[in-house]
Amino acid sequence: MDPVIVVGAGPVGLTLALALARQGVPSVVLDETPGGDPPRAARTVVLREDTAALVERLAGVPLDRAGLRWTGWRSLRRKQVTNEVVFSDPAVASGDTWAAARGAKGAGAGVRGAGGGSRDPEVAASGGSGTGSGDPGAVLDSAAAAGPAPLHIAQHLLTGALRAAAAREPLIELAVDSRLDAVEQEATGVTAHTRGPQGTWWRGSYLVGCDGPRSTVRKLQDIRFPGRTAVERYAVAALRTDLPRPAEAFLHRMPPWRTTGPFAGEITARPLPDGVWRLDWLLPPGKDLVTPELLLARIRETLTGWTGEATPAYELLDTGVHTVHHRLARRWRAGRVFLAGDAAHLLGSCGTHGLDEGLRDADNLAWKLATVWHHGPHETLLDSYQTERRASVSARLRAADQALPVLRGGGGLRAYLPGAARGQDALLRDGHLGRGALGAPGAYTASPLAAPHCDAEVPVDTPVGGQVTDVPVTAEDGAIVPLRERLGRGALLVVLVAPGSQVWERRHWVGAGIMPRLAAAVTALPHPAELLVAERYPGAAPHTVLLVRPDGHLVTALNGVRPADLYTAAEATLGGPAHTTTHAEAGAR
Incomplete structure (x- = not known):
């Protein structure tokens, strides 16, 4: 199958290419520059916990060496x-x-x-x-x-770390001095033309525009950006x-x-x-x-x-x-063409930072493209990218628009109300630190991939659709690693909460109790999955089983080993039974 074409070699485009490579999908990154990001001391970015962890995982280096966490x-x-x-x-x-x-x-x-x-x-x-x-x-x-x-880092250092990782990755081809000027779609793929010293046609399975606020991809697809x-x-x-x-x-x-x-x-x-x-x-x-x-x-x-x-x-x-x-593209998908990062949305008031959302776009889209690349087209799964990510960014834009009159409205009676200044401080702090409606990562509560409710479902501190907490887990090889380290590999994660498991060697409990039955249920899932064991998880009782998407969002939490419910939830996470849409139907979206 043809590689995915990524237009734009900024942080979002490089993150997407690396995330695809981590899941065995080749890509071509079209970079209109000669290569590299010119140093600008005043051009810096702020990453929250989840996006900093994503970049560090893909780049293979701790970014704290280049930036500073305050x-x-x-x-x-x-x-x-x-x-x-x-x-x-x-x-x-x-x-x-x-x-x-x-x-x-x-x-x-x-x-x-x-x-x-x-x-x-x-x-x-x-x-x-x-x-x-x-x-x-x-x-x-x-x-x-x-x-x-938060992690504060110069953007050219961030881009440089990602570019160096991409250069080491055999599944990524970096094409410099390649400016996109045409895109054509067919039922089986997409073709892009670039101009420059080595202008040529590129053939891909899908194309993702990560080419910034003035996105050529968005304009070629005639997508409004109000x-x-x-x-x-x-x-x-x-x-x-x-x-x-x-x-x-x-x-x-x-x-x-x-x-x-x-x-x-x-x-x-x-x-x-x-x-x-x-x-x-x-x-x-x-x-x-x-x-x-x-x-x-x-x-x-x-x-x-x-x-x-x-x-x-x-x-x-x-x-x-x-x-x-503040802008939001009307559509984030046009057939085999997608938008991500600043090409799809612009935000940044009240201390918020748009790069966070662009990196979350890449993380969300990568596992879905990887799934269809390896297992065949699945339109519900691909459509869910726009549904989930556009709703999440739209909520942050709406929160910022509601906060701006309070913060910048010039006072009036509100300035003399008890607690008004504290409330304004809290709004700004939420945006800067990545909390609340202004700054916290979105939860995909209304996702088309949501699992149907079942009697075995139990609440934990992470809401369904929210990002899981990074707890230590025991992997199948016996290594104890952070949960986030197992994300982004294309597999679903099944996490059993078993207090006391880390006291004993894995060989003593892997064949005892409920483990054999759970292992058999994981093997029978309709998608590759990895079984992990955690000593504890916030709000989870012993023997709770968590199903986690490849991008770290919680699908469901079940009370014990429930093979049928686990299978149903996993199938829903993949968009249900596969259905291939014709090119004419997809292009009309």
Whole structure:
């Protein structure tokens, strides 16, 4: 069968190609550039726990060597009456912030990365002048409530790690200087033409457009891309300097030193290795010109405000203006052609980051393409990509659109209501840290692949359709590995919760109790599956059996070994009995 054609060699396209290769599917990646991503210090990305784990699994290297996980997030607001600067956390009720700060001691220990080191837990309880302005304040670290810290990394380093992994993969062909200009579909495949020094025709089984906001694939398929333009604008600077708490990110909602003018909004600072920081200043609506002189003045003002002293020495590395758009493609599939990443959606306000969703697109689509590539066309399975992913991104866009008036509405009566500022802080923190409706990974609760309810189904802490928790599991070879390490191999995962199993060698219990019956049920499933055993899983009773998709989303949790129910759930996960749709039917979608 012909390879999958991936258009675009950015993080999403390379992730998709690597995910396909991991499942035995060859691909051709069409890269319109000469190869590589030019270094830009101010062009960085933030990955959440699940997407960072996905990239590290596919790239084969821990990205912390190139990026930096920050320990927490400090969110500032100014009280309306006292003008006091407060470091606030939504998990802390109003009251004695100093006592709350002492209670947060040690919450953010342990930073990994070339530019990090470990954060001193005593700092969180120190209180004192958080901004250097003389205003008293208390520091509350939100790392414990947020879970694993986000990974902040320069995009060219991320792309470079993925490109290096793709170059080592024999199932991936990287075609540089290849700009797409035509796509043709037939009943058995798709043909793409590229222009350039070696312009040619490429034959593929499917084609996926990962070619960014101005997607040629989307335009060639005449797919509309409605939405909102310039939802937010930020002035951006990357610089090397010494700042307080070098492993923490700062979010200054209303800095006490701010002035009027185009830089009067909130300021975000995120650390990178080697003493480099990315600073973002929220700009007001409109098209005010950000001149170099104005940007330099705000850099000096901001650094002075943070340190409370004369402007510290700094080296300016890069600048730019980042404009956030909100758009969602009407269709993500046209026959054998799919869209993913920025070609399918744009988002990024309120601290959210679109790359997270693009990587989740690739993870969702890869196992479905791999299944049909190996086992034959299955239209329900392929259609589920658009249904699941478009609904998930649409929910995040809707949440951001609802939050923007609250965060940027200018105050009014809402600003004087009790808890209003705390609620605004929580919204921003959700977006930045990947929590809640703004930032948490979506759950495919209304998926066409959902298993029918059965009497043996039991609740666990992960909702059906949600991402499973990364717990240690014992694999079939006896190795104890993280659950996420077994994802993305094309197989379903069947996880038995068996407390005490890791105390004994696998050979002592693999043939005892319910294991033989469960192993036989797994072997009989309509798709390759791997049997894993976990000591525990959040909210699961002993002998609970979890069925997990190759992309890590929970299909069902069953009370014990139920071969018939397990088979039915696995069949539903694959879209039910296979049905091949004609090209005319598929092209009309």
